[in-house]
Amino acid sequence: MTTTETRGAVKDTSLYVRGLGKTYVTNGEPHEIFHDVELTVSPGEIVSIVGPSGVGKTTLLRCLAGLLKPTEGEIRIGDRALTDPVPELGVVFQDYSRSLLPWMRSRENIALPLESKGVRRAERNRLAEEALVSVGLEGSGQKYPWQMSGGMQQRVAIARALAYQSEILLMDEPFASVDAQTRFDLEDLSLQLRSQLDLSIVIVTHDIDEAVYLADRVVVLSGKPASVVDVVDVDLGSERDQITTRSLPEFAEARTRVLRQIRRLDSHHPAETS
Amino acid sequence: MIARRALGVLEQLWLPVLLVVWWWFASASSTSPFFPPLQEIWGSFVSELDSGNLANNFWSSVRNIGVGLLVAIILGVAIGTLVGRSRAARTILGPYLQFARSIPQVALIPIIIGAFGITPVPKIWAISFACIWPVLLNTIDGIRAIDPAVNDMTRSYQITTRLGLMKVVLPATLPQIMAGIRVSLAIAVIVMVVSEIYGAAEGLGYFINHAKGLFKTEATWMGTLVVGVLGYALSAIFLIIEKRVLHWYHESAK
Numbered sequence: 001m002t003t004t005e006t007r008g009a010v011k012d013t014s015l016y017v018r019g020l021g022k023t024y025v026t027n028g029e030p031h032e033i034f035h036d037v038e039l040t041v042s043p044g045e046i047v048s049i050v051g052p053s054g055v056g057k058t059t060l061l062r063c064l065a066g067l068l069k070p071t072e073g074e075i076r077i078g079d080r081a082l083t084d085p086v087p088e089l090g091v092v093f094q095d096y097s098r099s100l101l102p103w104m105r106s107r108e109n110i111a112l113p114l115e116s117k118g119v120r121r122a123e124r125n126r127l128a129e130e131a132l133v134s135v136g137l138e139g140s141g142q143k144y145p146w147q148m149s150g151g152m153q154q155r156v157a158i159a160r161a162l163a164y165q166s167e168i169l170l171m172d173e174p175f176a177s178v179d180a181q182t183r184f185d186l187e188d189l190s191l192q193l194r195s196q197l198d199l200s201i202v203i204v205t206h207d208i209d210e211a212v213y214l215a216d217r218v219v220v221l222s223g224k225p226a227s228v229v230d231v232v233d234v235d236l237g238s239e240r241d242q243i244t245t246r247s248l249p250e251f252a253e254a255r256t257r258v259l260r261q262i263r264r265l266d267s268h269h270p271a272e273t274s
Numbered sequence: 275m276i277a278r279r280a281l282g283v284l285e286q287l288w289l290p291v292l293l294v295v296w297w298w299f300a301s302a303s304s305t306s307p308f309f310p311p312l313q314e315i316w317g318s319f320v321s322e323l324d325s326g327n328l329a330n331n332f333w334s335s336v337r338n339i340g341v342g343l344l345v346a347i348i349l350g351v352a353i354g355t356l357v358g359r360s361r362a363a364r365t366i367l368g369p370y371l372q373f374a375r376s377i378p379q380v381a382l383i384p385i386i387i388g389a390f391g392i393t394p395v396p397k398i399w400a401i402s403f404a405c406i407w408p409v410l411l412n413t414i415d416g417i418r419a420i421d422p423a424v425n426d427m428t429r430s431y432q433i434t435t436r437l438g439l440m441k442v443v444l445p446a447t448l449p450q451i452m453a454g455i456r457v458s459l460a461i462a463v464i465v466m467v468v469s470e471i472y473g474a475a476e477g478l479g480y481f482i483n484h485a486k487g488l489f490k491t492e493a494t495w496m497g498t499l500v501v502g503v504l505g506y507a508l509s510a511i512f513l514i515i516e517k518r519v520l521h522w523y524h525e526s527a528k
Contacts, residue, residue, distance in 0.1 A: 087432065117432075
């Protein structure tokens with residue numbers, strides 16, 4: 001008898017992070033990037049990670065993706081410890097122009113990880129097409145990435161994670177290099193995918209408005225070495241709108257609290273950074 | 275459209291045509307044994323073509339270049355990929371590769387032909403050995419220059435090694451590999467001619483050397499011109515192939 005894993009079945013796909021720490025050793029001297037990071041992401045939840053630049057957000061996300069080994073603590077998906085990249089985690093990289101392969105059409109880019117999984121060609125194409133529809137790029141499968149705008153390329157990168165049937169999207173500053181209007185569209189796409197597919201999303205961003213707009217929870221990372229200084233629950237419901245949501249008092253309140261946390265800790269520490 | 279195209283061809287052709295015409299008339303009354311009239315060179319071309327002699331030598335040279343280059347490309351890419359992917363291999367082999375590359379490749383022809391004789395196979399080896407270095411070293415550089423973001427992608431999407439090599443690593447390295455092949459192509463023509471002049475029973479180099487021995491200057495000139503045209507044709511063909519396989523590279527850079 002064989003057991004096949006199917007998407008969203010009884011399996012627990014929550015992401016648990018316990019006591020996570022990362023220390024680099026350069027020239028024999030240890031540099032602690034962050035420590036004691038605690039985080040739980042339940043299915044269908046969006047969690048933003050914010051913090052001043054250079055605080056180690058990307059390092060944390062790379063640990064979550066299984067690309068980097070943490071030095072302390074553990075990461076689990078359901079009851080399995082994470083040591084290497086797994087299909088449940090789909091990474092959407094910051095630099096879409098470098099993570100999409102220019103010699104492949106967008107459909108081939110999306111289908112490549114499936115080929116590694118051993119999915120047959122017809123099925124690969126079907127899944128790729130389906131993913132393209134989900135991100136609003138119906139019929140663009142024949143285009144090369146460089147024939148597309150930045151926003152479209154990032155949609156292809158998201159489609160790649162969807163076709164891979166990831167249940168948790170890990171996004172590293174995903175919308176940092178597109179214009180404001182495209183950025184709003186992609187944020188709304190992320191919200192829409194969450195409600196349609198019950199995806200979890202962990203998004204690293206330096207844009208506090210974006211963090212609050214998208215998230216059910218905002219995790220504020222600060223200090224040197226960094227740790228979680230605050231977790232802000234954002235109670236804006238799952239239906240959000242770029243105009244009305246952003247003008248709600250709850251939005252302003254959450255935004256203010258996050259910003260204050262970041263600034264307060266930043267001003268505590270300048271003496272240490274010399 | 276057609277008129278513009280014709281104009282473009284004309285634009286490129288007028289100078290070479292003018293030079294040939296000038297050569298034809300300027301050399302017409304030449305009595306120097308070293309600079310025969312172009313008319314005689316042309317006459318030798320026609321008669322050697324007629325006898326089938328030129329074609330035989332031409333194809334034998336083309337075969338040596340083709341096989342030699344093919345072996346160099348396959349080995350160069352394969353070894354370059356292995357070395358490029360391993361830091362240890364790069365450290366250990368680096369100095370030897372640089373040394374091997376710095377030997378003027380034609381200097382090895384006497385050794386290779388002396389040891390293995392004047393049949394075509396040693397010449398093919400000589401061409402391969404000369405042509406492998408640009409391909410190999412460029413492959414190593416190309417592999418090392420692959421964006422870390424690409425490696426992150428292949429790791430996080432668990433692309434298998436075999437698939438990653440064929441669909442990610444090789445295409446990513448292809449621009450550098452093609453640049454290496456382009457250099458090797460020129461080297462291949464040089465080694466082909468020199469190896470056939472040094473010791474052979476067929477080929478364009480042999481033809482040139484043989485004609486010289488018989489004091490048939492016009493045939494010597496003709497053979498040399500044919501080598502020039504062959505080199506030019508090979509690089510033109512190469513450019514067409516390069517444009518096709520690297521279309522994404524050229525177009526994405528626009």
